[in-house]
Amino acid sequence: MKQMICPINGTRPIVEFTCGGDLQSMPDPHCGDTVWADYIFNRNNAPTIKQEWWCHTPSNTWFIAKRNTLTDEVLCTYLYGQEDV
Amino acid sequence: MPLRLLKFGFSKTYPEPRMFRSPDRLKSSYDAVIIGGGGHGLAAAYYLSRDHGMNNIAVLERGYIGSGNTGRNTTIIRSNYLTPEGVKFYDQSVQLWQDLSVDFDLNLFYSTRGHFTLAHTDASVRTMRWRAEVNKHYGIDSELVAPEDVKAACPEMDLNCGGHTPVLGALYHAPGSIARHDAVAWGYGRGADQRGVEIHQQTEVVGIQVEADRVTGVATSRGQIATPRVLCAVAGFTPRLLQMVNLPSPIYVHPLQAMVSEPMKPWLDPIIVSGSLHVYVSQTARGELVMGASLDPYELHASRSTLEFAEGLSAQMLELFPFLSHVKIVRQWAGMADMTPDFAPIMGKTPIAGFYLDAGWGTWGFKATPVCGKTMAYTVANDKNHELIQDFSLDRFKRYELVGEKGAASVGH
Numbered sequence: 001m002k003q004m005i006c007p008i009n010g011t012r013p014i015v016e017f018t019c020g021g022d023l024q025s026m027p028d029p030h031c032g033d034t035v036w037a038d039y040i041f042n043r044n045n046a047p048t049i050k051q052e053w054w055c056h057t058p059s060n061t062w063f064i065a066k067r068n069t070l071t072d073e074v075l076c077t078y079l080y081g082q083e084d085v
Numbered sequence: 086m087p088l089r090l091l092k093f094g095f096s097k098t099y100p101e102p103r104m105f106r107s108p109d110r111l112k113s114s115y116d117a118v119i120i121g122g123g124g125h126g127l128a129a130a131y132y133l134s135r136d137h138g139m140n141n142i143a144v145l146e147r148g149y150i151g152s153g154n155t156g157r158n159t160t161i162i163r164s165n166y167l168t169p170e171g172v173k174f175y176d177q178s179v180q181l182w183q184d185l186s187v188d189f190d191l192n193l194f195y196s197t198r199g200h201f202t203l204a205h206t207d208a209s210v211r212t213m214r215w216r217a218e219v220n221k222h223y224g225i226d227s228e229l230v231a232p233e234d235v236k237a238a239c240p241e242m243d244l245n246c247g248g249h250t251p252v253l254g255a256l257y258h259a260p261g262s263i264a265r266h267d268a269v270a271w272g273y274g275r276g277a278d279q280r281g282v283e284i285h286q287q288t289e290v291v292g293i294q295v296e297a298d299r300v301t302g303v304a305t306s307r308g309q310i311a312t313p314r315v316l317c318a319v320a321g322f323t324p325r326l327l328q329m330v331n332l333p334s335p336i337y338v339h340p341l342q343a344m345v346s347e348p349m350k351p352w353l354d355p356i357i358v359s360g361s362l363h364v365y366v367s368q369t370a371r372g373e374l375v376m377g378a379s380l381d382p383y384e385l386h387a388s389r390s391t392l393e394f395a396e397g398l399s400a401q402m403l404e405l406f407p408f409l410s411h412v413k414i415v416r417q418w419a420g421m422a423d424m425t426p427d428f429a430p431i432m433g434k435t436p437i438a439g440f441y442l443d444a445g446w447g448t449w450g451f452k453a454t455p456v457c458g459k460t461m462a463y464t465v466a467n468d469k470n471h472e473l474i475q476d477f478s479l480d481r482f483k484r485y486e487l488v489g490e491k492g493a494a495s496v497g498h
Contacts, residue, residue, distance in 0.1 A: 042333035043336075043337060045324040046325045046327075
């Protein structure tokens with residue numbers, strides 16, 4: 001089975017993880033309906049290397065994974081805000 | 086004997102009849118270019134040439150005809166959806182399906198089986214009743230039935246599901262059917278080809294030219310084409326095409342897997358679906374069980390299959406049909422499903438003039454093939470959205486007018 005590295009719990013099977021979607025920054029909530037709709041709905045979903053939120057479900061650890069969405073290769077995982085550590 | 090057969094095979098006197106021609110070069114311009122030689126694209130080409138008198142059309146296909154989701158689905162056709170928009174649309178499609186074999190002069194093996202959607206919880210019984218009422222209001226044959234009715238139609242089923250998720254009722258949809266999916270692509274392809282449409286296989290689109298918000302041409306792996314109209318019907322490749330024209334969209338791509346068992350004597354007449362167990366299954370004319378489950382849980386632009394899927398789906402199947410424990414799985418595969426946030430398609434005109442979209446067909450596109458072809462042909466020919474697809478336009482997200490189709494298959498609600 002495919003495996004993923006949780007920054008806290010180490011290498012675990014992929015079924016223990018849940019994908020939480022793209023890492024993105026929220027615009028100011030007063031930005032107006034058009035910008036807000038763009039933020040909540042639109043994505044550039046062509047295959048690329050993405051930063052995504054993932055959760056190790058048994059321990060409820062949320063972290064960021066850099067993943068190639070064409071080949072399903074996980075390049076690295078790290079806790080939010082600790083990319084360079 | 087085998088030698089004679091071989092000689093016959095190579096003989097020029099009795100060549101194998103081809104379904105459509107393979108033109109050896111692209112013309113420099115077409116009235117319309119359809120990207121994607123699956124059921125939807127070919128159906129649009131067929132209706133454009135048959136009903137709208139447009140036959141200077143090229144269908145561009147990156148692989149071969151029907152190699153995408155048209156040949157990868159589990160061939161179920163039904164119209165018992167939940168929203169009025171969905172019900173009206175799919176019902177049109179079921180009606181078109183019923184005459185298609187005659188229309189094409191080709192046997193699609195369209196087989197009306199009846200379709201049971203099992204409910205294992207009180208909440209799903211309630212949803213089934215809601216769906217039945219919406220369906221009946223629009224004149225669709227759909228009703229809530231008791232577990233005994235399910236047992237009568239399918240005596241082999243363990244209604245207790247091993248004790249943990251007993252069947253409490255089901256939504257029964259008598260017109261639910263299956264059809265041979267490749268034949269649908271071939272039938273539409275042949276019909277379009279006879280009316281002058283050119284089908285170019287092994288032709289990949291590498292760019293789309295847009296000038297002043299208007300489509301002017303398409304760059305392909307076999308050369309440049311000028312055209313004022315482009316219909317994009319490429320399912321899981323939609324985000325890549327939209328990137329070429331710089332259109333943002335809410336479409337996300339997940340693989341959807343399926344598998345078939347070895348052939349058995351016929352024992353399963355109806356189509357059985359269980360949302361709670363994530364199973365849908367039907368038996369083909371060849372005797373194989375065709376089974377599907379739910380979407381893979383994260384975004385991926387590849388049609389790979391996984392062992393987890395085969396194991397998980399087999400376990401769920403055994404809850405319903407314990408006697409299948411010795412049956413072998415012979416094939417599994419996946420398709421790329423282009424999902425939308427409201428489980429409804431994205432169809433029609435876009436902010437770019439001449440660029441039409443038939444996308445967001447996620448896990449529910451095969452059954453809609455004929456009606457998509459018809460409505461998209463109308464839309465492309467008249468540059469005006471057909472009334473049946475008005476609720477499915479791309480700008481509904483900007484206006485927060487989502488459709489909310491919870492009757493869709495293979496997705497959790």
